[in-house]
Amino acid sequence: MFRVNRLPMATLMFELEDKVKKVVLSGASGKMGCEIVRALQGEHDLVLAGAMGHENSKALGKDVGQLAGVGELSIPVTDRAGIGPFDILIDFSRPEAIAENMELCVERGAAMLVGTTGLDALDSERISSAARHIPVLYAANTSIGVNLCAVLVETAARALGDAYDIEIMEAHHRHKVDAPSGTALFLGEAAATGRGLAMPDCGVFTREGTTGPREDGTIGFSTVRGGDIAGEHTVLYVGERERIEITHRAMDRRIFVNGALRAAKWLVSRPRGLYGMQDVLELE
Ligand code: NAD
Numbered sequence: 429m430f431r432v433n434r435l436p437m438a439t440l441m442f443e444l445e446d447k448v449k450k451v452v453l454s455g456a457s458g459k460m461g462c463e464i465v466r467a468l469q470g471e472h473d474l475v476l477a478g479a480m481g482h483e484n485s486k487a488l489g490k491d492v493g494q495l496a497g498v499g500e501l502s503i504p505v506t507d508r509a510g511i512g513p514f515d516i517l518i519d520f521s522r523p524e525a526i527a528e529n530m531e532l533c534v535e536r537g538a539a540m541l542v543g544t545t546g547l548d549a550l551d552s553e554r555i556s557s558a559a560r561h562i563p564v565l566y567a568a569n570t571s572i573g574v575n576l577c578a579v580l581v582e583t584a585a586r587a588l589g590d591a592y593d594i595e596i597m598e599a600h601h602r603h604k605v606d607a608p609s610g611t612a613l614f615l616g617e618a619a620a621t622g623r624g625l626a627m628p629d630c631g632v633f634t635r636e637g638t639t640g641p642r643e644d645g646t647i648g649f650s651t652v653r654g655g656d657i658a659g660e661h662t663v664l665y666v667g668e669r670e671r672i673e674i675t676h677r678a679m680d681r682r683i684f685v686n687g688a689l690r691a692a693k694w695l696v697s698r699p700r701g702l703y704g705m706q707d708v709l710e711l712e
Pocket of ligand 1: 454455456457458459460461480481482483485519520521522523524525542543544545546567568569570571684
């Protein structure tokens, strides 16, 4: 006869619940936030447990599922005070939010994935010091393709040497508020590392008027803003009789979301420390 064993079933339920990690989203009503809410609906290992927004946001109090177009989830967008237990905070908001969100994660012993760009040196210090207590992953670009490009960019810069000038061109939608993009800086750092140089010492971010000839060993950045471009980056190696280009084109924000969720699943069970997408993708 079939017998139901209650204890193992309870244990199994507990183990399943333990395996599913609770996610809080910061910037939940933004473009990336809504895309992540939609993608989380198809996830088994991650579940949305909270949604944070700016204190003056019109989205405050609204259901994040309704905002993302996936129907009622009974999760309102709140400030930090309204956030319950969670395992990982995913941040795609604004640099001003980073310090307090870090504090919240350290207080709760939760992991933090920072996808927000435009961070300054102080934010980087905050990230490093939080990583002494919790697992933190910072990625200016969570796309798998861009992180692969960074490895190619560093390798090419090392192999080609000083005979080739390096320029980085980026293009984004008209609403982007920071320039050059975090990804352009990330690729610039990869090129500088390949050359044995340090950023930002070798970066040239503006050219106007009588600039004089190009200085040896510099890495130039140029920016395009317009329409709905999801994100395009080209690293140019310009030699005397040849030009090499490494280009990444994002067709859609979902590439960042897929990478972010892969990184979140990887990060949530790591020991404290500072990680990057290179660690997730084992590209080093
Ligand atoms: P968005 O403007 O559509 O959304 C930003 C969200 O943050 C909004 O919901 C806004 O209310 C909220 N916000 C603003 N200030 C805040 C604050 N002080 N505290 C809490 N919330 C605040 O922008 P987006 O396109 O979703 O991008 C968000 C961030 O993610 C940007 O920094 C962008 O550059 C970055 N981004 C990173 C990647 C990556 O791969 N790492 C990809 C795309 C975008």
